[in-house]
Structure formats: C-alpha cells, structure tokens
Amino acid sequence: MDNFQYVNPTKLIFGKDQVKSLGQEVQNYGKRILLVYGGGSIKKNGLHVQVTDELNKLSDVEIVELSGVEPNPRLSTVNKGIQLIKENQLDFILAIGGGSVIDCAKAISVGALYEGDAWDIVTGKATPTSSIPLGTILTMAATGTEMNGNSVITNWEEKDKRGFSSIYTYPTFSILDPQNTYSVPKDQTVYGIVDLMSHVFEQYFHASDNAPLQERFGESILKTTLEVAPKLLEDLQNYENREVIMLNATFALNKVLTMGVQTDWATHMIEHAVSAVHDIPHGGGLAILFPHWMEFVAETKPEKVAQLGIRIFELDSTNGSMDQLAKETISKLSAFWTSLGAPTKLSDYDIDNKELDLMVERAMVGETIGSYVPLTKEDVRIILERAL
Amino acid sequence: MDNFQYVNPTKLIFGKDQVKSLGQEVQNYGKRILLVYGGGSIKKNGLHVQVTDELNKLSDVEIVELSGVEPNPRLSTVNKGIQLIKENQLDFILAIGGGSVIDCAKAISVGALYEGDAWDIVTGKATPTSSIPLGTILTMAATGTEMNGNSVITNWEEKDKRGFSSIYTYPTFSILDPQNTYSVPKDQTVYGIVDLMSHVFEQYFHASDNAPLQERFGESILKTTLEVAPKLLEDLQNYENREVIMLNATFALNKVLTMGVQTDWATHMIEHAVSAVHDIPHGGGLAILFPHWMEFVAETKPEKVAQLGIRIFELDSTNGSMDQLAKETISKLSAFWTSLGAPTKLSDYDIDNKELDLMVERAMVGETIGSYVPLTKEDVRIILERAL
Structure with missing residues (x-):
C-alpha cells in the first residue's frame, strides 16, 4: 500500500x-x-x-x-x-x-x-x-x-x-x-449498475502493491451486484434488491476502495470525451468502453484481469493461461452487461469514426491517462476504434 | 437489512x-x-x-x-x-x-x-x-x-x-x-489476529435478512487474514504483512460490518466472563470458545456456518450436507488457529470445571445472550463444558 x-x-x-x-x-x-x-x-x-x-x-x-x-x-x-x-x-x-x-x-x-x-x-x-x-x-x-x-x-x-x-x-x-x-426506469437502473461496477474497476485496477483487503472489498461489491442485478431488473419495485444495489453504489465510491492505492480512471476519461462530443448516457458509454479497455490492458498485464474472473466469475484458475483466463473474464463481463440490456458498441448510439480525432484529443488530459497501464494517445485511439 | x-x-x-x-x-x-x-x-x-x-x-x-x-x-x-x-x-x-x-x-x-x-x-x-x-x-x-x-x-x-x-x-x-x-511479540500478534477474526464472526452471524454486501466484506477480512497471518508469524518485522493485518483489524470493528444487521456478541460475553474469573488473555479465550460456539449454533442453524466455510475455506458446496459442511468449516477454523499457536482448551490455562457456575452466571447479562441463536444459561454451560 x-x-x-x-x-x-x-x-x-x-x-x-x-x-x-x-x-x-x-x-x-x-x-x-x-x-x-x-x-x-x-x-x-x-x-x-x-x-x-x-x-x-x-x-x-x-x-x-x-x-x-x-x-x-x-x-x-x-x-x-x-x-x-x-x-x-x-x-x-x-x-x-x-x-x-x-x-x-x-x-x-x-x-x-x-x-x-x-x-x-x-x-x-x-x-x-x-x-x-x-x-x-x-x-x-x-x-x-x-x-x-x-x-x-x-x-x-x-x-x-x-x-x-x-x-x-x-x-x-x-x-x-x-x-x-422504485420509479427509476429500467434503462437508468442498468446504467446505475454499470456505473457502480465501473467505479470498482477504476480502483481495483490500481498501480500499487499489496492491497488485498481493498481488492476483496471491491470483489464483494461486484459479486453482490452480479447476484442481485438480474433479480432487480425482473421487478424494479423489490425492496430487498433495491437496497442491496443502493448500498453497493455508495460503497463503490466512498473512497474505501481507494485507500492506499493509485487508482486508474482512464476509462472514465475516455467516456467523458465520448459524452462531450456525442450526448450519450454515461453508464451506456462505460458499458461499451470497459471491456475494450480491459482487453487492451490484458495484452500486457493479464494477471489482474484473470484474478478478477477467478474471484467474481468463479473461473477455474487451473484451466488455462493467464491470457486465456483474462479473455474469459472479459467475455463474461460483456455477456453479463448485455444480458441486462446495456449497449455493446458505439454504433448502438450511431457513433462512427468521423469524430474519432476529437474524442481522442478530449480524453488526453496529459501525455498519458490512467495508471494501471498508462495509455498514450495511440492506445486511446485503438480502444475507441475497437469500440465502434 | x-x-x-x-x-x-x-x-x-x-x-x-x-x-x-x-x-x-x-x-x-x-x-x-x-x-x-x-x-x-x-x-x-x-x-x-x-x-x-x-x-x-x-x-x-x-x-x-x-x-x-x-x-x-x-x-x-x-x-x-x-x-x-x-x-x-x-x-x-x-x-x-x-x-x-x-x-x-x-x-x-x-x-x-x-x-x-x-x-x-x-x-x-x-x-x-x-x-x-x-x-x-x-x-x-x-x-x-x-x-x-x-x-x-x-x-x-x-x-x-x-x-x-x-x-x-x-x-x-x-x-x-x-x-x-514490529515489537509486538508472537503470542500477542496471534491474539490480535484471533480477536480481529472474532469481531468479524460476531457481526457475520447476525439475526437480520438480506445483508450480502456486509457478509462479503466480512469474508474479505477473514480471507485476507487467512492468507497473510501465517506469513506474518514467519517474520514479525515484515512491513507488507503487518500493514494488511493492521488495516484488517481496523475494518473488522469500524462498524461497516454492523450496518443494517443485529449482531451477536455472545461469545465475547462468555469470554469476558471467563477472563473475569480467571485472568487469561482475551484473544486466547476467544480462540478456545469460538469453535465451540459455532458448533453449538450449527446444531440448529448450520447454513451460515457452511456458507462461511464455502467462501473462506473454499469448501466444495456440492460435497456434503449443510451439517457436514458446517462441521468441516469449524474444523478448518480450529486447525488454522492451532497452526498459529493459539490455545484450544480452557485446560491450556489450567481452568477446570470448579468455577463453571460462576462463569455461566457472569456471562448471562440477560435471560438469553446473543441474537443469531439466543443462548440460555443452559446453552452457555454446554459451550463452556465442551471448551474445558
């Protein structure tokens, strides 16, 4: 830490x-x-x-x-x-x-x-x-x-x-x-769920050592969300499921997960850039971008992505290389968000590559963004292109 | 909740x-x-x-x-x-x-x-x-x-x-x-570890419904402690392991785990009674008593004890009845504390049944104590007798 x-x-x-x-x-x-x-x-x-x-x-x-x-x-x-x-x-x-x-x-x-x-x-x-x-x-x-x-x-x-x-x-x-x-409609409820899970990811993929408790706290929020979210979407007025998601969202960003670690937040910066150029919902943008960010960072640092999958999707750690486990994690995450009805591609919002340069420009608040894997302008372009 | x-x-x-x-x-x-x-x-x-x-x-x-x-x-x-x-x-x-x-x-x-x-x-x-x-x-x-x-x-x-x-x-x-x-000696370090784990148990075994996040937060502290404690005892001046145990102990009782649940604390009441009559270390008393408390409550409510074992000791949930899984959980917990050097029986402190009545009396601050399974005077006596 x-x-x-x-x-x-x-x-x-x-x-x-x-x-x-x-x-x-x-x-x-x-x-x-x-x-x-x-x-x-x-x-x-x-x-x-x-x-x-x-x-x-x-x-x-x-x-x-x-x-x-x-x-x-x-x-x-x-x-x-x-x-x-x-x-x-x-x-x-x-x-x-x-x-x-x-x-x-x-x-x-x-x-x-x-x-x-x-x-x-x-x-x-x-x-x-x-x-x-x-x-x-x-x-x-x-x-x-x-x-x-x-x-x-x-x-x-x-x-x-x-x-x-x-x-x-x-x-x-x-x-x-x-x-x-209770009156939050289904699509907004889904965006809230994606948002809270994304907040955990931004802190889980940190650039510091030896923070096992903070990581497990993050996994606790994710695991609980995986269990409860599909049930909530079946019945939006279910008190028990609303209360769990509500507490999860609060603890996903009350800074407990940030204790002693250098957090990432690159995906949020990219999403803010997309939203600034095209007026799309923040949660929808995150659902599209996070799997691509994860895929990109897993190409050089697959271990943490694999750990996430082993712990929240119960992947068999003895079955496959780190690369394979990381890929499987990302595909499980995408499948989960898709099952909730979240968008998967920027084209779902009629966004094409016409304003790619502008979006890349807006995302780059420094020479690089993020800290788990610092992303250059070229990296951000690759992630956005894959998300189209 | x-x-x-x-x-x-x-x-x-x-x-x-x-x-x-x-x-x-x-x-x-x-x-x-x-x-x-x-x-x-x-x-x-x-x-x-x-x-x-x-x-x-x-x-x-x-x-x-x-x-x-x-x-x-x-x-x-x-x-x-x-x-x-x-x-x-x-x-x-x-x-x-x-x-x-x-x-x-x-x-x-x-x-x-x-x-x-x-x-x-x-x-x-x-x-x-x-x-x-x-x-x-x-x-x-x-x-x-x-x-x-x-x-x-x-x-x-x-x-x-x-x-x-x-x-x-x-x-x-x-x-x-x-x-x-760094200068806390080995035995005191072990008592601290038992104490922090016991704090989690007192809140994990609550009498409320639908608190999955709080339970997973508790499991996070326990799981991290299981991983780090044996390494710490190998080298008491290891910064990384000391820092994890220190943060674990803080979060085990900063009331996050207590949110929205009616906690138990019967084992602490019994331990305080034992300590009041015989001057023994609090952590040592807890290490002796908690497995017996768990065994007693599992006789009527094995599910939560089984859940604990499945999640922190990775027991195979498909292999055995709730009763069997609960027994296995308790035996794993005892084995862990024994491996750290914690005491296992009251006789390790030369305590016999002579002052059993007095200890039972002192523990009973009401008609019953605890809330996960409210314990009567007779229940407390059984737990103490098994712990001798």
Whole structure:
C-alpha cells in the first residue's frame, strides 16, 4: 500500500421511511434552507410533499427552491443557486435527487462562500476552505456522490465538463431510502449498475502493491451486484434488491476502495470525451468502453484481469493461461452487461469514426491517462476504434 | 437489512512514518496535551521521543503525561487522567498504545466533561454529550478501537469490567504506522489476529435478512487474514504483512460490518466472563470458545456456518450436507488457529470445571445472550463444558 489518509464524515441514514429523520438532522445545521432538485419527478411521486411537510414541522423554517437542475448540471444553475443563498441569507442546502442534483448542490455549497467565480473551484484554480452545510435525499443508485466529496459540473458556454473533489463537499448526512428509487426506469437502473461496477474497476485496477483487503472489498461489491442485478431488473419495485444495489453504489465510491492505492480512471476519461462530443448516457458509454479497455490492458498485464474472473466469475484458475483466463473474464463481463440490456458498441448510439480525432484529443488530459497501464494517445485511439 | 445509521468521523492516517503528520493534526485541536500511554515500551522503542519531538515543534505546547495504563485499564487510572486534565486545563488527549491505552483515553475524554463519577458513563447510567478531543497512535493491531467509539474499563474495587460506546469517543484522528507494531511479540500478534477474526464472526452471524454486501466484506477480512497471518508469524518485522493485518483489524470493528444487521456478541460475553474469573488473555479465550460456539449454533442453524466455510475455506458446496459442511468449516477454523499457536482448551490455562457456575452466571447479562441463536444459561454451560 501507499501511505494514505482516509476520512468520511457523511452520516448515512439508510432504510425504509428514513425521511422522517429529516427534521432532526436539519435542525443541527440551519433553518433557512435551499431546496435543490431536478425536473420535478419528486413532485409526481410525492417526495416533495413528504420533505416539505417534515421541514415545516420545524419552527421558523424558511424554504427557497431551486428546481430544474439538468442531468449534466450546468455552471449557470450553480450560479443561480449561489445567488439564491446570498439574496436570502440561507444557511443549509438540501438536495433531493440523483448524482446531478447532488453534484450541483455541492458546487453551490462551496461557491456560495467563495468571492470569485465558482468555475475557479470546479477547475481547481481555487481551493474551497469552507461550505454551506449540505444534506441529501438520494433517489437513484449510481454515482456514489451521496458519500463522497466529488462533483462534476458542465460549463455550457465553454463546452467544458470538469470534476472537483473537496472535504468540504461531503454531505453532512444522506438519507437513502430504497423506496425512493422504485420509479427509476429500467434503462437508468442498468446504467446505475454499470456505473457502480465501473467505479470498482477504476480502483481495483490500481498501480500499487499489496492491497488485498481493498481488492476483496471491491470483489464483494461486484459479486453482490452480479447476484442481485438480474433479480432487480425482473421487478424494479423489490425492496430487498433495491437496497442491496443502493448500498453497493455508495460503497463503490466512498473512497474505501481507494485507500492506499493509485487508482486508474482512464476509462472514465475516455467516456467523458465520448459524452462531450456525442450526448450519450454515461453508464451506456462505460458499458461499451470497459471491456475494450480491459482487453487492451490484458495484452500486457493479464494477471489482474484473470484474478478478477477467478474471484467474481468463479473461473477455474487451473484451466488455462493467464491470457486465456483474462479473455474469459472479459467475455463474461460483456455477456453479463448485455444480458441486462446495456449497449455493446458505439454504433448502438450511431457513433462512427468521423469524430474519432476529437474524442481522442478530449480524453488526453496529459501525455498519458490512467495508471494501471498508462495509455498514450495511440492506445486511446485503438480502444475507441475497437469500440465502434 | 434493518434500518440503520452509519457515521465514522475518525481520520485514518496510515503508513510509514506517518507520525510526522502529528503536529499538523494536533494543532487543529489544542496545545495543552495529555499524553496517555502504558508500561513504557514506547520509551524503549523510541516512539515516545519521536512523538514529543513532533509535538514540541508546535509553539507554546504543554505536555502532561499519564503513563502506566494497565492491560485492562482501570477506573482509578481514568480518574487520574480526568484529574490531570482539570488541574492543568488540558484541551487535547493523545493516546499512544494498543486497545487498553486508547480505551482508557476515551473514558478520560468524556469523563473530564462530566460532573459526576466517570463510572456512570461506563455503566450507561449517564450518556456523554461532549468530550475532550482525542487523537491516537496505534501500536498493536487487534481491537479496532482506533476507529470506533468503544471503550472497556475495569472497576477493580467492584470487580466489574464494563464497556460503553459513544459518538463522542471516536478518535478525531488515528495514526497507524505498521512499523509501530514490529515489537509486538508472537503470542500477542496471534491474539490480535484471533480477536480481529472474532469481531468479524460476531457481526457475520447476525439475526437480520438480506445483508450480502456486509457478509462479503466480512469474508474479505477473514480471507485476507487467512492468507497473510501465517506469513506474518514467519517474520514479525515484515512491513507488507503487518500493514494488511493492521488495516484488517481496523475494518473488522469500524462498524461497516454492523450496518443494517443485529449482531451477536455472545461469545465475547462468555469470554469476558471467563477472563473475569480467571485472568487469561482475551484473544486466547476467544480462540478456545469460538469453535465451540459455532458448533453449538450449527446444531440448529448450520447454513451460515457452511456458507462461511464455502467462501473462506473454499469448501466444495456440492460435497456434503449443510451439517457436514458446517462441521468441516469449524474444523478448518480450529486447525488454522492451532497452526498459529493459539490455545484450544480452557485446560491450556489450567481452568477446570470448579468455577463453571460462576462463569455461566457472569456471562448471562440477560435471560438469553446473543441474537443469531439466543443462548440460555443452559446453552452457555454446554459451550463452556465442551471448551474445558
């Protein structure tokens, strides 16, 4: 292991009807609340009423709403939220939604206490030193943002999508009621499953030595997901399966798997480049790209891919070379994602090789990307070509 | 899963020479420091000098020492610490040691801000509402106290040993340098390994449904320990093996495994009863008792014991009945602990059946103990008799 620090201050409040704890939690932080949410599905499914009812039980509470946060949350929306906080002297932010809504609320929480442009924080030009406290009510299992400091924001004017992370943007509490994910449709549920598994892969394929516990924790999430995901897709309103996927997604990116290891994240960078040029769902892009990334790295380093297959797909380690076991692992992974209904080729989204150069360019944030096998521009091109 | 809340505010600072981070951390909390440690081994191995050198780099620092904390920390020592804090108006506690030293420091940290007798807090008569901030430097991998709120204190006058847990007794930071465990002798290292594995068992054998991720996380700790422990005992100064065992012990009881499940802990209650009557090492007692507890519960509920064996000892699930698989699991576990040099029978400590009644009495804190299979007085007697 490399030396590391690990701390995660977020309080998880997990289970059926846990929104009832809301008032008790919020009163620790403030009474003037910015309520942040997305396209309004929480108005249809009753969650909005439930939340405001709980908040209004507190005395002297004031609620200001910021709705309409986009699926790729925009800097302009972040700025709108910052303005609402300043104008109304708000002291707490409550985000209700999935990754986009929570990421937007995180940028607001640090941007509101920063003198300059919030984009400085997103791009790393400025480092946050404080934040308006933030609580979340999660409505989708996928990104893990409910228990980490990560936020991804799009600057629409500059056609730029960037992520930042800070200890000041960990939610103070996150309420996870699996029932609040019942209305997530099948395709979005699949993308969430692909996303959470991909988060494990990005950390599992690290460039450090001697991290057997972290690897086995990752395998635990993957194995459990392999078992539960197909059952969940049979019945999207099954509490037991929703709860397991929800907890899996949280632990896939609450930084436990990152302890003491240098993680990879090349596939995410390539997917972000594809999404920036062609507007496709993140989970769909990952399902297409990850098997090709794995195939590429297995050509020089098959051992870890083989280990993954032996441990999560129960491949017989005595049956075949490392190369063969790695190939079998990748084919099992592809078959699993295909069985869930995930896309397999970029052409499924009508993407051809016309903008290949641009996608390669966008993916290369340095001379190489990733750390398990650092990828050059040429490597990224090969992976994208195979994914067409 | 049952509904649950999970939060763990402790910052882990893990790795080689991390004591260098000490000053930076301490300055966030205070300058008037109570330094708590045990029998003085940290003076022999140089850690005491290292720590005071780091602290003295801070300006205006004042250090008051409380040394000689006992292996089973006593209330009288806790009270001595509380007095030192009050007399010297100290604002931070730094504990350097294993479970006993840190547990003692935890009781001091809440006792110092409580008007009444600190024993009220230990027995649950009073609930802490604040604490003097506490940092730790861990010198032994075993109890997990470095990343939880638990503390066990002995009231020598009343011959009573009690534990409490509070959100206010989580360390603010814990420095875990595997090098600081190099000098732990072989027998203590084995007890630590048995202790951490036992912590997993107490949570793995829970009375709740549908917690597959938590169970696989537990298996991850066990499997990694099975792989690493024998290698560590071959060379007690091997950094890579010390670091894995150290991280395993922390995660075995930082409450991740407890999320959403009703845990057991009957074996710990029985062991505490044995230790209270006969002064034996906690890890040794657990090594003797756990196989017998498992055997007893497998007589009515063999499935989970069988699952454990299939997953961590790679038993062939198609080969044998649940009963047979459970028996095989227990025999593998016993063989593993025996191979490390752990004791197998109470008679190894010259304990016979003379004080059986007293031990049974002490173990029964209620009508039944444990939750996976609630044990009656008669059940506990059977387990103890088999363990003789």
